[in-house]
Amino acid sequence: MKNRLKVLRAERNWSQQDLADRLEVSRQSVNAIETGRYDPSLPLAFRIADVFGTQIEDIFLRE
């Protein structure tokens, strides 16, 4: 499952740590999701969508 985290983060000039802080997860989790090592849980996917002010479907892509 691909995602647009890196781009969304870059648009805001946030480090992985910045995003992790906003999501209240570890930096390693952000990195793992961003590099595709695993998908977030559904609750975390909702928090990610919230942080970027968009929908889950606009960040995570079926495929």
Next chain:
Amino acid sequence: MKNRLKVLRAERNWSQQDLADRLEVSRQSVNAIETGRYDPSLPLAFRIADVFGTQIEDIFLRE
């Protein structure tokens, strides 16, 4: 995390087994999600949205 699975299933007159077959998961998984024992993984949430022809946000509700 609440969800509208039971209603969506009722609208289509599907049993939990019918839905499980369409999602390619066990009936117990459908039941556990429906009764709120746990949330689906993100990939499964996408499949659920696909089966009902809607968005994840229209099925699963924050809180």
Next chain:
DNA sequence: CCGATTTGTCAAGCCTCCTTTACAAAGTGG
């Protein structure tokens, strides 16, 4: 009322998500 279907739940086991600690490589700014 009876048989069949549907739903709820439990247990054991495996795999995924997320954590902390830790280290190295790569990039950034004086």
Next chain:
DNA sequence: CCACTTTGTAAAGGAGGCTTGACAAATCGG
């Protein structure tokens, strides 16, 4: 060039998602 920040990755452990098999309670249709 040198310190500092950022990113990638690893290992070990706890919590959660999903499986199969099983059983009982509830509901449905004749």
